[in-house]
Amino acid sequence: MNDIARALGASRTLWELADRRADLTPGRPVLIQDDGPDHRTLTFGELRERAERVAAGLYGMGVRPGTVVAWQLPTRIETALLTFALARLGAVQSPVIPFYRERETGFALRESKAEFFAVPGVWRGFDHTEMARRLGAKGVFEAYDDLPDGDPAVLPAPPAEGTSVRWIYWTSGTTSDPKGVLHTDRSLIAGGSCLAHALRPTDGDVGSIAFPYAHIGGPDYTVMLLLYGFPAVMFEQFALPDALAGYRGHGVTIAGGSTAFYSMFLAEQRKQPGKKVIPTLRLLAGGGAPKPPEVYHAVVREMGVQLTHGYGMTEVPMITMGAPDDTPEMLATTEGRPPEGMEIRVVDGEVRLRGEAVCRGYLDPGQTSEAFDADGFLRTGDLGHLTGSGHLVLTGRLKDVIIRKGENISAKEIEDLLHRHPAVGDVAVIGLPDAERGERVCAVIEPAAQPPGAGELTLAAVTSYLRAEGLSVHKLPEQLEVMDALPRNDTLRKVLKYKLRERYSGTVE
Known part of the structure; x- marks a missing residue:
């Protein structure tokens, strides 16, 4: 900084x-409103x-x-x-x-x-x-x-x-x-400072705000603009390929939002391989949802830009962020390092946080007392560990640990492997109640666009693929569901796993 x-x-x-x-x-400009052929x-x-x-x-x-x-x-x-x-x-x-x-x-x-x-x-x-x-x-x-x-x-x-x-x-x-x-x-200034410190923008950059400004990312991003004195293009309605003209016309250098945004940009890039979808773009950056390593590698390989992913939540808008000079392995497999002033403590596998960017609590005092431990650290409900270099690796959510016959299974581990499968567009792995096993592993897949004649996704095909990838037998899915589109929220397009649990909890094998 x-x-x-x-x-x-x-x-x-x-x-x-x-x-x-x-x-x-x-x-100097701070905000540019993209209104199609016109702008303000x-x-x-x-x-x-x-x-x-x-x-x-x-x-x-x-x-x-x-x-x-x-x-x-x-x-x-x-x-x-x-x-x-x-x-x-x-x-x-x-x-x-x-x-x-x-x-x-x-x-x-x-x-x-x-x-x-x-x-x-x-x-x-x-x-x-x-x-x-x-x-x-x-x-x-x-x-x-x-x-x-x-x-x-x-x-x-x-x-x-x-x-x-x-x-x-x-x-x-x-x-x-x-x-x-x-x-x-x-706390909002501290969060925006964390983001700016990690991305290292210059006053020659042009950013983009394609997510709802009412999201915690709104002030997070705006603080970065104020700190470094560069503008961002605001997209009231973000949809690809329509928004590409705005990115190109305004010379956007930094774009992103979350993993879903990366995938959408990749899909556009794949329509014209070898020709940069946004010629001025140098960096995709975001957070708010898990990033499978394969998505990182695909962005760098096919789009020819850097991808730095971070870890944040409404309670703490910026916790860690990958830095442009991190190694490819760090950028692909970790969430980056915390900035100065953010303390991370891992207790029984759970990530806990303390620092100026952490919220003061919740409107409901009972929720506040449950969320903070005796030392004032926020309990995130996320599971992870710190590497020797200080990078944070997330391994899942406490509620995403599936307990099958007394054995803990990480949903994220299975999801990361399935993201590599060419027929998988997106996937969510959930635990469903099971009278015999306590919980059973269910993979819900949103298929990728496939050429005519491509094989159908079946439970046998999925488990065979996961076996070949080295997944332990006791972690293999016992149920497969395929849906046209996974349910998502309207901010950073996070998958709503609770809706999947509601939908499939009554199903049987």
């Missing part, structure tokens, strides 16, 4: 960080100036320091302006993923006790304003093209400290019930 970025990273609040960056490079650009100076006017408009509506404001908005410049306006006021923000509907949105509004709710109106054919009214939301206002506006002279002084809880994020839906995660400005 360079000296300027390190100094900016010491900012007490997100508003102070934005203010200091605007002083340094007011005319926001500079660092305009971010500060316009966010203050929006803050004044919100102040006129009754938003004060500590007021809880929920927002359910797409990845747009206006969304970023609203978040920085709320940061300027010192309000408490509760971002809600725009794909969520009554159940999740209503839960977030009730639990956060939101006093205002910003929505996009009718977006992608769905009327968010009408849903908000059905839910009885308070202070509903639309914030898509038009934002509140006012004279900044009315504003009180900006918040002076960044250690109060001012963010309520919601776990992203890989379990059936979301949890309200409490963050501070400082």
